[in-house]
Amino acid sequence: MSTRKPIVGGNWKMNTTARTALDLSRDVVSSLGAQTDAVDILIFPPFPFLQTVSGELVDSGIKLGAQDVYHEPDGAYTGEVSLNMLKDCGCQWVLVGHSERRHVIGENDELINLKARAALAGGLRIVLCIGETQTQREADQTDAVNIAQLRAGLNEIRADQMSNVVVAYEPVWAIGTGLTATPEDAQAAHRMIRATLAELYGTVVAEATRIQYGGSVKPANAAELMAQADIDGGLIGGASLKAPDFASIVEAAARSRA
Numbered sequence: 001m002s003t004r005k006p007i008v009g010g011n012w013k014m015n016t017t018a019r020t021a022l023d024l025s026r027d028v029v030s031s032l033g034a035q036t037d038a039v040d041i042l043i044f045p046p047f048p049f050l051q052t053v054s055g056e057l058v059d060s061g062i063k064l065g066a067q068d069v070y071h072e073p074d075g076a077y078t079g080e081v082s083l084n085m086l087k088d089c090g091c092q093w094v095l096v097g098h099s100e101r102r103h104v105i106g107e108n109d110e111l112i113n114l115k116a117r118a119a120l121a122g123g124l125r126i127v128l129c130i131g132e133t134q135t136q137r138e139a140d141q142t143d144a145v146n147i148a149q150l151r152a153g154l155n156e157i158r159a160d161q162m163s164n165v166v167v168a169y170e171p172v173w174a175i176g177t178g179l180t181a182t183p184e185d186a187q188a189a190h191r192m193i194r195a196t197l198a199e200l201y202g203t204v205v206a207e208a209t210r211i212q213y214g215g216s217v218k219p220a221n222a223a224e225l226m227a228q229a230d231i232d233g234g235l236i237g238g239a240s241l242k243a244p245d246f247a248s249i250v251e252a253a254a255r256s257r258a
């Protein structure tokens, strides 16, 4: 059995208000603060609520992350947020390359890699998200797309930085759709991702790197996904907006390695 500690993130996306973000973070802390020995737990609220949520997480063991970052340190980049701003708000983590940034906002692999490198150099930990679209899957390009996104995203990132990198495999067709990869399909993709990490960094780093699954994870399907050998937790969107559902997914991740 793997010795990798499971890691579960709640990606709130562009949801919540100041009030509901506060309530949700309180509920998450009260239901999950005791689980952080078994599972690393992260939450990714919208930018305007980072500081408020940060205050609620103090001493809980639950870590704060941002949904995006810009790679330049400061300057004339209207609308962007720097990593020092995120650190000032209490963030230790940042998502990089989420499929909505790739496919809705239009980020490419080069920009994603700049963000990944800047975040790591600046002392944040990253969740690098990759995944194929429905069309790519139907065209049998799943492995090729994931390998290409992984290699491009990790370009010039060194082996000694990989302890601060988590990979999230999120098939685009499964995000927010209610469709989930079967545990077997997800495991096959995760195994292939780990093999690519081994080619890039050697087996010790590949075996130590955590790979989350994301895409319509919910309490009903979490246990069988988390039970797969190369699935080390999840990145949760919709279900992270309900504290009991998020808690039950975290508990499934804890049980998978118990």
Ligand code: PGA
Pocket (backbone or CB within 6 Å): 011, 170, 174, 175, 176, 177, 214, 215, 216, 217, 235, 236, 237, 238, 239
């Ligand atoms: P979902 O989102 O759980 O709502 O499918 C996952 C994600 O985008 O990280």
